Each structure stands twice: as C-alpha cells, then as structure tokens.
Amino acid sequence: MNQQKRIDKVLDAVETRIQAEVGALLGADFSLGGGERKLVSKEEAFDSLQGKQICAQMDITGEVTGKSCLLIGIKDAILLGGTLIMLPAAELKEVIGREEYSDEIEDSYGEIANIIAGSFTKDFEELYPKSCRFVRKEQEILLPVKVDIDADTPVANGTYYQFVSSMVLDGHQMGNLVLLMPAATFELQDERNKEQPSKETVVARSESKPVAGEDSRQDTLTETAVAKKPPAVAKFDVVKHQKKINRLLAECQARIEKEVAILLGTDITLSNLENRILKKEEFFEDHVSGRQVLADMEVAGEGEVKSYLAMSVKDAIHLGGKLIMLPPAELESVVSAQDFSVDARDAYGEIANIISGVYTAVFEEQYTEKLRFIRKELRDIEPAKVDVASTEPIPDTTYYVSSVSIAVDKKQLGRVHMLFPATLLRLADEQEETAVPEKEQHRSAEKESLPPAEQTAGRTAAVSTAGGNSAARPSQAEAKKQQKIIDKILAACRDRMAEEVSALLGTEVTLSNLENLIVGKEEFFFDEVTGKQVIANMDVTGELEGKSYLSIGLRDAIRIGGTLIMLPSSELDSVAAAEDFNEDTQDAFGEIANIIAGVYTAGFEEMYPRKVRFIKTGLQQVAPMKVDIADAEPFPDQDYYLSRMDLALGTHGLGKIHLLFPADLLQLDGLRGGSDGADNEAGVSTSAAVGGGGPASGQEPGRAAGGDSSGLLDILVVGDDDAEARKIAAVLGESGYAIKILSFKDNLHGFIPGKLKAIYLVMQEVNEQAFGVAIKISSACSVPLIAAGPGWTRTKVIKAVKYGVRDILLTPASQEDIRENINSNLLEMAA
Structure with missing residues (x-):
C-alpha cells in the first residue's frame, strides 16, 4: 500500500476517535471533518494560519521518533476549555471576546489536548x-506571522x-484543528523538495578531469573562491509578503x-475588500x-510616516450622527446638507x-514589526482640488490602499479607504520611491535654465484667464484627464439634483443613464x-465666465412645473398634451431651473x-428644426460638453x-482631437449609465449620439429592465468594454451592426414584445445576441434560439453569473 x-x-x-472522546469529555456534540491532508514546509504551514494560536507540542516516541505540534485558534481553545469547566454562556462569550x-x-484545554494526543497514540x-506514541508537552500562545522559520521552535x-x-x-x-507530523518520521517524501543537481554541478561533472599535477592547484583555487564568495542572502518575496498583509x-x-457596530449599537457591514497599489x-x-x-x-516609531483613513463627508456625518443618536429625519437632513457640525465631527x-x-x-x-497607528487631525478635502x-493632504508617493464598502442598518453607504505608504509595509522599494524618472530630470534641468518670466509663462500657458477664458487648446490626452474630473462632478450633480428636485416637488x-459627450450645435x-x-x-461667473444651457422637452417642463403648483393629474395631462406652457407653469419651472443651477454651483x-457659479437668467422655447445653426440664438455654434440623462417622475418615465457647457470653458475642447495628431472625431462620450459618474475603471470612451454612433461601442445593452441592464453594464465596464444602454423604444438601427462584439437583450418578462426586438436585431446583423430575463421555460428557450438568441442569462443575475456569461x-469567442 x-x-x-x-x-x-x-x-x-483518529478523526473518528477524537470526535467521540472529546464529545464524551465535554458532554456535547463535537464533530470533525471537511479538512485536508498534504505535505507542506514549515513556512507554508504557518503561512496558512491566521490570528493567535494555541500550540501544544507533542513528542513522538517508540520505534519512530520526532516532534509534532497541535495548533488551534485561541478563541476555539477558550471555547473548548470553557465548555469543559462549564462556564456560563454569557461569561464564556465575554472571555472569548477578550x-x-x-x-x-x-x-482544561490541556486535558482536551491530552485526549487528542491519546487518540493519535491508540490508532497509530x-x-x-x-509502534509510536504521541506525548503532549507544553503549551504556548504564538502568532504565526512571528514564527522564526529557521528556528527549532515550535518545530x-x-x-x-x-x-x-x-x-x-x-x-x-x-x-480548524491542525496537526503537523514530521514527514521523514513517517517515511513520507515530498517530491517537490527532492534535491536536484544544480546547473553548476552538472557543468562541472561534464568537464574533463584536470591533467596530472594540477589537482592540488585546482583544490587551492576552489578553496580560495569559496572563501571569498559572500554569504547568500535570501531574496525577499514581495508576492508572498503581500498575501500576508x-x-x-x-x-x-x-x-x-x-x-x-458595538460602539454605534447598530448593524454595520463591511464588504468587497480590495487592496491595491496606487499612486x-x-x-x-x-x-x-x-x-x-x-x-x-x-505610525509610532516610524519617524514622520503617516497612514490615512478616507471617507466621504456624507458617510462620516452619517456615522457620527448615529453615534450621537440624531433622530432619523434630522440625520437625513444634515447628511443631505453635508453639515459636518462640531458634534458630528467629534463623534466621527x-x-x-x-x-x-x-x-x-x-x-x-x-x-513581524510592531506598528501603532495614532489618530491625529481630521481634515476636509476636495479630491478635484488636490x-x-x-x-x-498626503505626500506624492505610492500607497497600499485597502478599501471596503460600508452599510449601516442595511443602508448602503460608500467606500472607506485606508492608505498605507507602500514602503511601510515593505511593498515598495524606498529607492524606487525617491528616484526621479530620467525624463523628469531633463525637464527639470531645462526649466531651471529658463529665465523666471519664461518659467511663469510655462506654468500659466494652459490656464484660462478669468475674463475671457482664453487658453491654449489642450491636447487630447490632457482633455481626457480633465474629462475624468468633470465627469465625476457631473455624476455628483446628477445625484444631488435628483435629491433636491424630489424634495421640492x-x-x-x-x-438615470447619465452620459457625457462632446457635440456641436447642429x-x-x-x-x-x-x-x-x-x-x-445659465450665466457662468467667477474665475470662469461664459454661458451654459439647460434643455428639456416642452411637455416635460410643463409636467414638472405643473407638479410643483400641484395641478390635478387630469388637468396636468391635459395641459401637457396641449403644450400649454402658461405663466404660472413657466414660473414654477423657472424655480426648478434655479434649483438645478444651484446644484451645479455647489457641485463645482x-x-x-x-x-x-451658475445663475439662471431666462427661459426660451425653441423648435429644433427651425434653429439657424449660423445664428447666435438660442446659443452660439461651437463645441459643447453635453450631459444628458433620462427623467422619471414617480413611476412615470x-x-x-x-x-450643455462650452467645451473650451471646461478645457475639454481637446476631446475633438487634432491637437496631438489624433483623428478629428465627433461625439466622443463617456457613459455613466452603469450608475457612476464616468466610465468604469479601464473602460474606453464609447461614441454615443450623432453620426456613426456605434463607432467606438463594443456592447449594446437593450431592454426594459433598467436595474438588470445597469448591473450587466457595470460588469461589462469593469472588463474594459465600451457600452451603450438603450430601451426597447429607442432606434437601434443607428447602432447596429457597427463594430459591436455582442448585444444583451435585458427583459423584465420573457414575452412576445421582447422576442419582437430579438427578431429585429437578428435580422439586421449577425452580432451574438444574449437574452437576459426571468422565468425561462424550455418552450421559451427554443423560441429564443429560433429568433437568433445565442445564449441565455437568468435574471436576477449575480455579478459572478454575469462575468461567467x-x-x-x-472572451472565448475572441480567443
């Protein structure tokens, strides 16, 4: 065998015996199972453990000898020992917590360890x-991360x-209960560690023997070389160290x-832990x-080194307000107003x-090193102004950032970030941190050789003046960088606008479906x-001056204004259908436009x-087909950065x-290309339909409306289930695809076939309407069509395949289901 x-x-x-004997000793149901057995090195064994362990050393005696050890988490040891001495449940819970x-x-745990050692002895x-016996020796509390691998303790x-x-x-x-048995004692060979001859040994053996008379000289040279060779230094394994961190x-x-959770007396959930190296x-x-x-x-004992805890002001107010027990209505109000009072600040x-x-x-x-983190001051910061x-607010260096999502009483908040200098955790080389790239050194030298006036000119060349906004046209790369900043602001403004207009109405x-793109007047x-x-x-004033514009369909403006002045629903339907934009409704809509201008002012x-600052100055009605593009009304013919979104009142879409913001006002005119040799493309956009302000990490901008609107798109997500569509789009965005979300009512022909890789058809119900859209898509192109919906039956699947569907995704779908799809x-199709 x-x-x-x-x-x-x-x-x-042994496992069966331990279950029976420990269970009998404790007078409780005790079971073991679901573990594994494998050959490991000492380092691998202790790397797999986490938290404080109780280590019971065991001598193996008899015909075979060696040293073994039994390892169990300290809390589990306390639970077993406390159960044996019959500590009351409340007291046991308390001592486990401490x-x-x-x-x-x-x-008492020592008695249980004796039973376990005895079980091994009997069955072996x-x-x-x-013949061999396992004899339990002394216990010790140890931290796996601090075990010296080269030492003889604990094994x-x-x-x-x-x-x-x-x-x-x-x-x-x-x-887990873990026992380490010396492999050699039980004649178990680790094939991975069998000694292989080194390359140098093989080469030496293949060489011919020295001629007579040279043996002694060869030996002398070899001894001298060995004596001069510096001792080998173990290479630090950053990947393994990062896993420990x-x-x-x-x-x-x-x-x-x-x-x-204990401090606040409420339910706290931290999820989606992500650790990454970031500048x-x-x-x-x-x-x-x-x-x-x-x-x-x-960080105590580390000189001037600091780590940083970052959280949105709203979430900090929410947590602080919970601690000082603000009533729910007041808490919601101060969070919305971002009122970080002294009391809330102290509580946070x-x-x-x-x-x-x-x-x-x-x-x-x-x-391995004792690090103490001492909280110092709290500071408010604006990321866009850093x-x-x-x-x-922090040095420009590399950080290891640990981020988690936080929910309070099942209400999802944002992300909490802890930033550690990467050098502190030995995840970056200090020399790498202080080294200046060669290009930067040359740039710095060139800059220092210029007269002061020219240095100043260089710094201000790309910044527009307060009066006329005159500036050098930014390159496409600079404009894309600026676009990220603007998109974040516009996403935040969208969210705030929804809150404030909801409160007003x-x-x-x-x-929903926020999209930002460059368009011309035509x-x-x-x-x-x-x-x-x-x-x-909307006049733009302050350090930048110009005009921006809010545009909405006439009937929608009437509905919004009529809702504010509380028109009965039947009358509201009537005046909207008749496009009766009377004075009262105009004034009401004007108030809402004032709110929106205030939202964008606050956001910027x-x-x-x-x-x-954005100041609403007037309203005008416009018939798009009658607009003279060359005329300065209703606004000049130039490039604009358009931020568009779908509007719904209650359940009514x-x-x-x-x-529309002048592109040059926001330093986004470079998005059209041309300044650094890029093609002069129109309509470059970023889609925030997946629920955020800008494209998902790694997502390339996709072209939206106007002209060849499918030019830069990878995936179309078409459907009537907005929540599932956004979920699918979010996962696609994380994978680097450019996405466009459309409803069943939208015109699909402007987007297909283009250069699309696939189309997702996302349905609230798998019905004839959805199959009609599938037929329309499959007849227009041969792009892979994936149907996502609930309640699939064999008949529906057969019908879907008949109408051109390549694959089925059952909804509601988890992120893992979507990634697999x-x-x-x-990915497999691309391969």
Whole structure:
C-alpha cells in the first residue's frame, strides 16, 4: 500500500476517535471533518494560519521518533476549555471576546489536548506497522506571522504532513484543528523538495578531469573562491509578503465591523475588500469623488510616516450622527446638507480612534514589526482640488490602499479607504520611491535654465484667464484627464439634483443613464432632441465666465412645473398634451431651473479647482428644426460638453434632460482631437449609465449620439429592465468594454451592426414584445445576441434560439453569473 494512503487510513480512524472522546469529555456534540491532508514546509504551514494560536507540542516516541505540534485558534481553545469547566454562556462569550486565556482555561484545554494526543497514540499503535506514541508537552500562545522559520521552535524547519480538520461544537462552526507530523518520521517524501543537481554541478561533472599535477592547484583555487564568495542572502518575496498583509487587512475588516457596530449599537457591514497599489494621483482621480474626510494616522516609531483613513463627508456625518443618536429625519437632513457640525465631527473622531485601535491591535499581534497607528487631525478635502505635486493632504508617493464598502442598518453607504505608504509595509522599494524618472530630470534641468518670466509663462500657458477664458487648446490626452474630473462632478450633480428636485416637488425624481459627450450645435438640435424644447440660460461667473444651457422637452417642463403648483393629474395631462406652457407653469419651472443651477454651483464649488457659479437668467422655447445653426440664438455654434440623462417622475418615465457647457470653458475642447495628431472625431462620450459618474475603471470612451454612433461601442445593452441592464453594464465596464444602454423604444438601427462584439437583450418578462426586438436585431446583423430575463421555460428557450438568441442569462443575475456569461460569450469567442 502507498505510504500516504496508509497514513490517511490511520488519520481517518483518529478523526473518528477524537470526535467521540472529546464529545464524551465535554458532554456535547463535537464533530470533525471537511479538512485536508498534504505535505507542506514549515513556512507554508504557518503561512496558512491566521490570528493567535494555541500550540501544544507533542513528542513522538517508540520505534519512530520526532516532534509534532497541535495548533488551534485561541478563541476555539477558550471555547473548548470553557465548555469543559462549564462556564456560563454569557461569561464564556465575554472571555472569548477578550481572548482571555486564563490558567484555569489553559489547564482544561490541556486535558482536551491530552485526549487528542491519546487518540493519535491508540490508532497509530493499532493500525501503523511501527509502534509510536504521541506525548503532549507544553503549551504556548504564538502568532504565526512571528514564527522564526529557521528556528527549532515550535518545530524544526522541515517537511511536515499537515492534518487539518474543521471543528463544530453543538452546531456552532469553529475553526480548524491542525496537526503537523514530521514527514521523514513517517517515511513520507515530498517530491517537490527532492534535491536536484544544480546547473553548476552538472557543468562541472561534464568537464574533463584536470591533467596530472594540477589537482592540488585546482583544490587551492576552489578553496580560495569559496572563501571569498559572500554569504547568500535570501531574496525577499514581495508576492508572498503581500498575501500576508492581505490576510491581516481581512482580519482588520472583520474586527472594525464588530467594534464599530458595538460602539454605534447598530448593524454595520463591511464588504468587497480590495487592496491595491496606487499612486497619489490615481487615488484622488479614480477612486474618490466629492468632499472627503481624511483622518491622519501617525505610525509610532516610524519617524514622520503617516497612514490615512478616507471617507466621504456624507458617510462620516452619517456615522457620527448615529453615534450621537440624531433622530432619523434630522440625520437625513444634515447628511443631505453635508453639515459636518462640531458634534458630528467629534463623534466621527471617536469612530476613527476605534479604527486606528483595530489596525494597531492586529499589526502588533500578527505583523513581524510592531506598528501603532495614532489618530491625529481630521481634515476636509476636495479630491478635484488636490495638487498631486504637493505634500498636502498626503505626500506624492505610492500607497497600499485597502478599501471596503460600508452599510449601516442595511443602508448602503460608500467606500472607506485606508492608505498605507507602500514602503511601510515593505511593498515598495524606498529607492524606487525617491528616484526621479530620467525624463523628469531633463525637464527639470531645462526649466531651471529658463529665465523666471519664461518659467511663469510655462506654468500659466494652459490656464484660462478669468475674463475671457482664453487658453491654449489642450491636447487630447490632457482633455481626457480633465474629462475624468468633470465627469465625476457631473455624476455628483446628477445625484444631488435628483435629491433636491424630489424634495421640492414632493415626489420621487429619478435621473438615470447619465452620459457625457462632446457635440456641436447642429448635432444637438438635429440628432439629440426632437419636438419643442424649453431652454434655460445659465450665466457662468467667477474665475470662469461664459454661458451654459439647460434643455428639456416642452411637455416635460410643463409636467414638472405643473407638479410643483400641484395641478390635478387630469388637468396636468391635459395641459401637457396641449403644450400649454402658461405663466404660472413657466414660473414654477423657472424655480426648478434655479434649483438645478444651484446644484451645479455647489457641485463645482466643492469639487472643481476653480470657483464657478451658475445663475439662471431666462427661459426660451425653441423648435429644433427651425434653429439657424449660423445664428447666435438660442446659443452660439461651437463645441459643447453635453450631459444628458433620462427623467422619471414617480413611476412615470418622461424624456431626457440636457445640460450643455462650452467645451473650451471646461478645457475639454481637446476631446475633438487634432491637437496631438489624433483623428478629428465627433461625439466622443463617456457613459455613466452603469450608475457612476464616468466610465468604469479601464473602460474606453464609447461614441454615443450623432453620426456613426456605434463607432467606438463594443456592447449594446437593450431592454426594459433598467436595474438588470445597469448591473450587466457595470460588469461589462469593469472588463474594459465600451457600452451603450438603450430601451426597447429607442432606434437601434443607428447602432447596429457597427463594430459591436455582442448585444444583451435585458427583459423584465420573457414575452412576445421582447422576442419582437430579438427578431429585429437578428435580422439586421449577425452580432451574438444574449437574452437576459426571468422565468425561462424550455418552450421559451427554443423560441429564443429560433429568433437568433445565442445564449441565455437568468435574471436576477449575480455579478459572478454575469462575468461567467461574458467569459463564455466574449472572451472565448475572441480567443
């Protein structure tokens, strides 16, 4: 019989015996199972453990000898020991929470360890051909991350057969019971570690022997070379070290969730932990938007090193308000107003103290170096106004950023970010951090050789003056960078506009499928809008001056204004159908336009580096087909950055809202191309239909309306299930695809076939209307069509395939289901 199979048969019997004997000792239902057995190195064994462990050393005596050890998490050891001495449930829970491994509990767990050692002895004596006994020795509390691999404690550095089994006590899932058995003692060979001759040895053996008389000289030269050779230095394994750090951060997440929940007396959920290396610029441009609260955390004993805790102001107010027990209505009000009062700030400071304490505890317990995090000041920052080259609010260096999503009482908030200098965690080389790229050195030298006046001119060349906004046209690369900033602001304004207009009208206003793109005047009036429009002029004042415009369909303007003045629903339907935009309705809509102007003023003041205000100055009605493009009315013929979104009042879907900003005003005129040799393309857009302000990370901008609108698109998502469509679009965006979301009512022919890779048909119900759209798509192109919907039956699937559907996605679908569908239909097809 294979030796490993023989050992496994013995271990199966041991597992059964431990269950029975420990269960009988405790007077409780105790079970083991679901573990694994494999050969591991000492380093691999301790790398797989997390948190404090109770290690019971075991001597193996008899015909075979060696040293083994039994490992179990400290909380599990306390639970077993406390159960044996019959601690009351409340007291047991308390000592487990404090990880209080008292002498009494140590003794009682020692008895259980004796039983386990005895179980190994009995079954090995009965079933193994060579006699051996397992004798339990001393216990110790150890931290796996601090175990010296080269030392002989708790076991020597070598190969072990690892026995792992999951424990359950009275239905309560515990951690793992782990036993390390020396592989050599039980004649188990680790094929991975069999010694292979080195390349140098092979070469030496292949060479001919030295001629007579040269042997002694050869020996002397070899000895000298060996003496001069410096000792080998073990290479630091960054990948393995990063995995250890990630395990510590997962432990921090679990503890923060628990301790903040206890402090607030409410349910806290932290999820979607992501750890990544980021530069300062990447963090502030791509990972946060809107006002943030930054808590400085000084790292004790590390000089001037600091880590930073970042969270949106709204979320900080929400947490602080919970701690000081603000009534729900008042809490909602101060969060909406971003009123970070002294009381709320102090309360959030207490929460930040708890969080810093968790990081300190985990890193002191489980990291190779003791790191203490001491919370210092809280600062409000605007990501869009951060100067990357400055040392404020954080130095320009590389950070290891640990981010989690937070929910309070099942209400989903935003993301919380902890930024550690990468060098602090040994995830970056300090020399790399201080090195200046060669190109930058040359640029700096050239700059210093210029006269001061020319240096100043260089700095201000790309910045428009307050009066006329005259500026050098930005390159396409510069414009795309600026576009990211603007898109974040527009997404935040969209969300705030929905909140404030809803509050004003007393009904829910939904603004969805946000898209931002460059258009000309002709494109806007001939391709973007149909039917009469109401245009609100908005003067732009402050450090930038100009005009922007709010455009909405006349009937939608009447519905919004009529809702504000509380027209009965029948009368509202009548005046909207008759396009009766009377004085009262105009005044009411004007108030809403004032609110919208205020929203964009607040958004740009908070998030844009320059102070800008939007002031509503007048309303005008326009018939798009009658607009003279060459005329300056209703606005000049130039490039605009258009922000458009779908509007719904309550459950009633209306048309689109359009906001137009002169492209040069926002330094986005370079998006048209041409300044750095790029093609002069029209209609370059970013879609936020997936629920955010800009494209998903890694997503290329896709072209939307106007002209060849499918030119840069990869995927069309067509349907009447908005929630599922946005979910699918979000996952596609994360995979780097350019997406466009359309409804069943939209004209599809402007988008197909183009260069599309696939079309997703997303249905609330799998019915004839949906199949009609499928027929329309499959008859117009041969692009793979994937149908997503609920309640699929065999008949419906057959019918879908008949009408050109390539694959089915059952909704509601998880992100994992969607990714799997993408992989099978797009990645495999591309391969």
